[in-house]
Structures are given as C-alpha cells and as structure tokens.
Amino acid sequence: METAFGVECIFSDGQRNKDVIFVGTKSKTEICVYTWTVLARILKTKMAEYKFSIIHLKCSPGKKAALAEEYCEGWVSGVRQNIVPDTVSQRESELTKKLINMKFKIKPADLRGSGASGDEANDAYFQGVQAGENTRLHQGMQADKRGALSETRYLGRA
Template identity: 25%
Template sequence: MDEKIMERLKKLLALSKSPNPHEAALALEKAQRFMAENGLCQDDIDLLDIGETLADSVLSSASAPPEYMGWLLTVITMAMGCKALYARKKVAFVGVSARCEIAAYMYDVLARQLRKQRRDFIRALDKRTLPKNRTAKADAFCEGWVMGVQSRVEAMKISAHEKALIEKFKQKTYTSDEEIKLRQSKKVRGQSDAANKGWKAGREAQLDRGVAGPRAQRGMQGLVIIDELC
C-alpha cells in the first residue's frame, strides 16, 4: 500500500474512534469511501500495524554468516514476536511496528556486545593456538554466549492471525524467500570450556529494552528468511 494512502487511512480510522459520536460517524463514512476509492479491503486495515525496521548492525562481513548470528536473531524474534529477514548483509525485522523497533534496537546492542567479547576472547587465548583453532574456539564461545542470552529471555506468544498478517506483509513487500546458508563452527579440543565461558558472559549481557529513536522504515528487495516464528 502507498505510504501516503496508508497514513491517510490511519488518520481517518483514528478519528472514527472519537468520543464525539458525530465526528466518529463522519470519519468512518470518509474512511469507507476512501477505501472504496482506493480499492482497499479489511486485510489492508489489518496490515496497518504491521511494518519493518532495518537494524543498523550488519549480520556479518563474511559471505556465509556464522551460525551463532542466526541463533541471536532467533532469540530476539522469539522474544519480540516478529520475523527477521536478511539481504546485503543487513537485517530487517518484520511484524507489529512498535515491537520491530525494539527488536532492531536489541539486535544492535547485543551484536555489538557479542563482537567485542569475541575479540576479547581471541586475544586472551594462548598465543600458540593455531588460527583455525582460534576461530573454532571463538565460535564455541559465541554459541555459548547466545545460549546465555536466551536463558534470560522469555518467548512472546503471538496469535495465528498475527503470524498470518506478518507472512502476508512479507509476501507483498519482498521478492525472495530463499534460505541463507550459515557457516557452522568446527569441532576442536577445548570447545566445551569455551562455550561455558561464553554462556556465563551471555548471562551478563545488557538487555536494555528501551525504545530506540525513529528509524527509517524502508523496504528492501531480495530479502531471505533467517528464522521461523515460534
């Protein structure tokens, strides 16, 4: 739906809830006429609260993002009852607009913390550790970190109707639903110890749910699904 048309319809529907009966009736009449003129239906009204928010932080600079970043998105989308989509190394959250704002904010905050703690973990490793083992242990640390965060987050239950609206919005807005390939971590000695350290660090992650400032609500073509709704 065109943004100007959407905003106009939102205003008319808001006025139709006025405590003034005459004003409410007039606004409802205008809203119905406006919908008829623009070929809108009840589904279009239902979709008014569904939107998208683009996160500031990239998913990964690598062509195949690490699996733990996909896990992090899953934790956040389950907590906020939305869906995460991906393209050009950027992440968009789709669902009820207010919750998507918070989801994008949470992702930006947590992704920065995770990347910093990954770097710190690698620096603390024995200098004799081979590069490939450094990466594997750091991956295990990050996986544990995300699990630590998950242990502090409660999943949000959303209705089947809301899930259907999110799916409808996605189909209308995005042209691709390809699944992205995530890089899995390699097995290495000391992996469990690294994961345990990550879990403890993740338990201490800052999960401030303060509402972020205004974000650009812009569509992106060719996005791919990262996770499924709970």
C-alpha cells in the same frame, strides 16, 4: 530476537553485506533493531576479550578465530536462555506472514559451523554460555497507535 519481540527475522543478501530485516508491528521492529544493535556491539567486545584471553594458547590464528566463534555461539545460546517470549496475536502473526510472502522471496539459509572441534571448542562454547547467561535482555515498551505492520532493517554487518 523473534521470540523476545514477536517479530519475524529475515537475512537478506545485499550486494555489499548481509542485511537483517525485522518484520512485525512498527514499535516492536524498532525496539528489536535497537536491541540487536546493542547485542551486536556487546558480542563484538566479548569476542575481542575472548581472543585476548586465549593468547596463551599455542595454536594458529585461524584456530583462535574458530574458538572465538565457538565462544560467541555459546554466548548467544546463553543469552537466548534469558528470553521471556512476547505474545503475538493470531491476526498480527497472519498479517506479518502475508507481508513477508508479498515482499520477499524466502529460501533456506546456508549455515556453517565455526570449524573448531574437540575439548577446546567445547570449553570455548560453554564459557560463552556462562557469559551469555549473565547478560540480561529486557523488552522495551512502546505503544502502537494502530498496530501497523512495518519492516525495519539493521544495516550493520550481520
């Protein structure tokens, strides 16, 4: 999302759930949140479809969930390959970084894998990549009047 729309993305630890915060010019953040919402819905559907497609596998529900997560990681990677980077001016980039430093305490994120491994996990990942490559992501168009910086929060589940 950062590359496609020229915004900075921050994951916030909320009390109930994690928030995704996009920081950049107002129009870019609004378009980015909309796109994030659409892609999240598509990904949720793809995950459910994949779980249904592997119903024939004789494995535990936990392993099926891990394989579905691996598929989703591949799908996101495939979608990422379709992104055409947006250009961000030096001034816009500097102002965005200043805003982030003023408003947020940034620390490295704790990342985890899906927990799946082996040939089945590799197959799931590459099936996801192929499906993701077929998903098209287009940049939205909206003019900024003064190029004002803004933060826009996606308040769904991350």
